[in-house]
Amino acid sequence: MKSSGGTLPKPTVPKTASGAVPPASGRLARQRRPSWIAAGVMLLAFAVLANVYLFRSAGERRSVVRLARDVPVGHKLVQADLDVVRVAADSAVAVIPQRQLRDVIGQRAAVGLRKGTLLAASQLTAQQSPQPGQALVTVPLKASAVPPGLAPGWRVRVVFTPGEQSSGGNSVSGGVETNPLRDVKGMVDQVEGPDAEGATTVSLLVAESDSSTVARQAAADLVVLVVTERRG
Template identity: 60%
Template sequence: MTSGTSGRRQSSQVRAQALAANSPARGPVRLARQRRPAWIAAGVAILALGVLANVYLFEAASERTSVVRVARDVAVGQPLTRADLDTAVVALGPGVRAIPGAQLGEVVGRRAAVGLRAGTLLTASQVTVQLTPGPGQALVAVALKPSQLPPRGLEPGSQVRIVATSGGQDDTPSPSAQSGPAAGKDVAGVVDAVGGPDADGAVTVSLLVADGDASAVARLAAAGRVALVVTSQVGS
């Protein structure tokens, strides 16, 4: 083999190595091409999730409905006024039976069967058309001077004890009052309503008491011999 032939072969090998060194690598290009379908699939999945989320939000918004809401606190037994109620548009959860907003006018005038709190949705079980007094009860009006009122005042729904006080009149109990406050026994009652003070500052309080105690309480009230002790204040 001549030196010229050997030189040509070496030159060819050098050129081949140079071309191989300058040519771009094909490995990363193939890897990028392999990753492209994965990115496309991920994008499609994200798009599908976005569509499902929009459908869910649309359906949830379409199920929102107007219902009656309590605008301010209402004590048990009190009649509901228009100022006590308003409406709210909400999405009701399963099992919630709120009163539709269109029936707000029908609720006005009914009484609160339980104590109502502002901001809560009103349900049919929380109102009643039954007027006080209920079965076995009687309603007694008692006029109280400011000195006879509890320090914190009275609110409808408060539970009280009716106590007989001493007076200048004959304290001998009548036969019908042997079991009432005139016989030294306190009587449990519930404040049904509180009237405004008159010119002398006296406040008329309507009390729900057991029917058997109503007559004795009324006689003591007429004689000005009634004092009230609050045993449970509304909201406490």
């Protein structure tokens, strides 16, 4: 309706108790909308960056050489001993890349290695076993004389047990053994057995100067192995 003066009356705007005019709710919504949009864009960008990082991390897997089966210390590696696996190993981890696989074949294990081990250069040697100054001696042992879990690479001490007449030149005089043999340090090269009779054959790397004594005492069943260090 028109007023008597011919113009429409102005709409009445509600006021607060202090007399101020409250802002319109539509204006507040328009002001808040850009902040929500910005937050959504940041979250989306973060998700994209995270996916890119994970994708690149997965793509940085390297093909490295590992053992396909157990090998004893001194064993000359052949193709059948090795395979290749892709791992996400840190650059600080010592591994041998697949491109060097041919260089590994023909080298020897410096320690006893287990199946699944990722090969490192420090575990290999180009030297043959036994090395100069060493000899490989075979020692048959009864089941009760084999240290539990004996494996290639373990350090041992060869202890000679007394007999009525020692093969190493010891003799018994008046019930007292004279000229006792000293212990010999050695390292386990291979362990075979037990056989049908329960005997185990252990190949030991010992100093060449001690090899004859160890062989004679072992043949007379006068040898006991004491483990001094587990390795490999």
